[in-house]
Amino acid sequence: MLADNARAIACYRRCGFREEGREREAALVDGTWRDDLVMGILAHEHTTQREDPDDVGAGAEQPWVTLAPHYERARGREDSLDRLVEWPPKEVLGDVTGRSVLDVGCGDGSKLVELVRAGARACVGVDVSGHFVGDGGEGGAAAPDPELVQCDLNELESIPGVAGRTFDRVLFLQSFGYATDPVRTLRTARSLLTDDGFVLLTRTHPIRYAVERTELNGTSLGEEYYSTERFSYATGWNDQVRLHKQPSTIADLLTVFSAAGLWVETAVEPQLSDDDRRRHPHKQRWMDTYLGILVFRLRPHPGR
Numbered sequence: 001m002l003a004d005n006a007r008a009i010a011c012y013r014r015c016g017f018r019e020e021g022r023e024r025e026a027a028l029v030d031g032t033w034r035d036d037l038v039m040g041i042l043a044h045e046h047t048t049q050r051e052d053p054d055d056v057g058a059g060a061e062q063p064w065v066t067l068a069p070h071y072e073r074a075r076g077r078e079d080s081l082d083r084l085v086e087w088p089p090k091e092v093l094g095d096v097t098g099r100s101v102l103d104v105g106c107g108d109g110s111k112l113v114e115l116v117r118a119g120a121r122a123c124v125g126v127d128v129s130g131h132f133v134g135d136g137g138e139g140g141a142a143a144p145d146p147e148l149v150q151c152d153l154n155e156l157e158s159i160p161g162v163a164g165r166t167f168d169r170v171l172f173l174q175s176f177g178y179a180t181d182p183v184r185t186l187r188t189a190r191s192l193l194t195d196d197g198f199v200l201l202t203r204t205h206p207i208r209y210a211v212e213r214t215e216l217n218g219t220s221l222g223e224e225y226y227s228t229e230r231f232s233y234a235t236g237w238n239d240q241v242r243l244h245k246q247p248s249t250i251a252d253l254l255t256v257f258s259a260a261g262l263w264v265e266t267a268v269e270p271q272l273s274d275d276d277r278r279r280h281p282h283k284q285r286w287m288d289t290y291l292g293i294l295v296f297r298l299r300p301h302p303g304r
């Protein structure tokens, strides 16, 4: 295609094609010689993309089954954003002593283990990957508490160990984006809450995805932030695995919460501490460009 056809290039990139070369002044258009861009995709890259459930239909292998160990390795780094800004929101969670916690999309379950050590009880973690702490990655329960269950969060109401129970805290830590029907999933979460229970939900700042896509697609921030087209991206944890996301604006998120009968009690955008800023200036530079995450404490709307 013509090398200045930004929209076609963006479309191919979104499908996983990469630039392989440029044929200089190869096309004569309206009397002007223009460059052609050559893009390609290798068979194994195409196969890896097809691991995404959107591409192959329900029941297919989940990208997170492959991705989970890479994510946990990256999360373990001293300068990981998870350590610096994403898990500190436990302050929003408050004291968990004696509280029952359901962690939806719990990863390897280590955050839940931390909460149990801090006094939480009757805790359940659910994740589709099945790579849980202490069980060698085979899936299944690692210990009586927390109970870790390999399941799809889109079937929350029927998950063994969850159905028929209530929890003081329901967490979606960087996992809510995988709900195929976000309102239904949140309504289910709401129905699992005890009388004074709340949902703690974190999401990547929607503007971060928009900025990344402007860089990739050569578009403007407004075009990407307000886009409603699904997009895919190679994760920094393993660039062979692509994840697909539905863009959402902050207004979209608030509308979903409201439709699920929840109101925002607290919303926080965690920042690096002064100390971490000094120790990891590259992370501050990254945050200054791409922003971080949003943390919401959501309470059931009385009477809804």
Ligand SMILES: C[S@@+](CC[C@H](N)C(=O)[O-])C[C@H]1O[C@@H](n2cnc3c(N)ncnc32)[C@H](O)[C@@H]1O
Pocket: 064, 065, 068, 071, 075, 082, 104, 105, 106, 107, 108, 111, 126, 127, 128, 129, 151, 152, 153, 154, 172, 173, 174, 175, 178
């Ligand atoms: C970014 S990680 C966050 C993990 C963990 N909550 C944390 O904060 O470290 C996203 C998690 O969502 C899980 N996930 C993705 N799709 C899921 C689904 N359909 N059902 C359950 N878990 C899912 C992934 O396996 C992964 O562990």
